[in-house]
Amino acid sequence: MMTTVDRDAPGYPGDAYGMSDEEAKQLRWPAAPLKEILWPWGAITFAFGAAFMLLVWPHINAYLSPVLPETEWAFDSTGIRELQDSGLDGSGVHVCMVDTGIDAEHPDFENLSLVGFRDFYEGQHDNIRDVGDDWHGTMMAGLLVADGKFRGSAPGVDLSVALALGPSGTSGNEDFVAQAVRWCRITQEADIISLSLGSDPGSGMAVQSETAQAVEEALESGIFVVAAAGNRDSGDMVSDVSVPANIEGVIAVGTITRNGATWSQSATGSTIDPYTQENRSYPNQKPEVIAPGVLLLSTAGSSSEPPYAYSTGTSDSTVLVTGALALILQLHGEDLRGENGVIGAEEMNLVKRTLASSCDKSVTEGAPHDSKGGYGSLDAVQWAADVGFELNAN
DSSP states (O other): OOGTTTTOOOOOOGGGGSSHHHHHHHTTTTHHHHHHHHHHHHHHHHHHHHHHHHHHHHHHHHHHGGGGGOOOOHHTTTTTTHHTTOOOTTTEEEEEEEEEEEOTTTTGTTOOOOEEEEEEETOOTTTTOBBOOOOOOHHHHHHHBBBBBBBBBBTTEEEEEEEOOTTSSOSSSHHHHHHHEEEHHHHHHSSSEOOOOOBOOSSSSSSSSSSHHHHHHHHHTOOEEEEEBBBTTOOOOOOOOOOOSTTTEEEEEEEOOTTTTOOBBOOOOSSSSSTTTTTTOOOOOOEEEEOOOOOEEEEOOOOOSSEEEEEEEEEHHHHHHHHHHHHHHHHHHHHHHTTTTTOOOOHHHHHHHHHHHHSSSGGGGGOOBBBTTTTOOOOHHHHHHHHHHHOOOO
């Protein structure tokens, strides 16, 4: 029995089988016949098969694409496509993304208006690139501005990209993110800062951190900040959305699945504001909104074949809300700025209030607010209509 586990274990001598001891040893090894089949021809066949698959994959993929999960549902269910069909694409709105960078050579970025790039991670400001291991920055940019094989949520925006996260999608130095947010505000004069990033409260970008202060400065300057609520594993004991999504004026975004349920790993918000230690109140309870973010197809590195990949998380959902807001600012931005040409605290509160009122409440079962589902799921058409109503816009 032991010879089936250990070939060197003692067994019957060869003369018990009418053969030599060496032949008996080979006989006792049940995998011996398999070895004759696999080596060397099996290995050679496998190598040729793998090479063949690499060569024909682009053609096979063309046939597989129709049966792979499609992501138009994310743009359709949120009303983004309906707003685009009315002629909106985000033109005239400036979005600044802080991430791992962007692969601007992707074919879907041929019409991209990239008005700014800054590298806070390595200081290579003239080298526009994505340092992310999984092309996180490029994928988030694609969900916003892709205009090729598929169309992002606001492909007409002017885009600035701040490279402030490392290959793993995290910042090696919290100051990088703070500097990037300030660059978006001061140098780029962005209308929206999109942050598909965050840190657990109490670690990294903690309360009163440089990042939190930089985001507060942006809000005070009339810049909308949209940030990921955060992804949580089932065993995590974190009791609030991520920093800086937990800041009052920020729009914190969670994730909904295709079947209309809140994604299980989307972060849960606390009822207490960690900055004031007071109860959060409407329309600043966390998270504010949930949007599609499970298995969304987007742009990957241009050197990949095919240059597309699927992504899941509150990062993806954040970009859809950013895109919807860009369409709304294109439509109502002039009225929001008013005669003084400035978006102030009152106007920012109006946008957040209408976001809360316009959300689809079915995911929260009609509750005014849910600690995971926010005020409900994104309805960009109703959001735009509610903003127009509040502004008495035609």
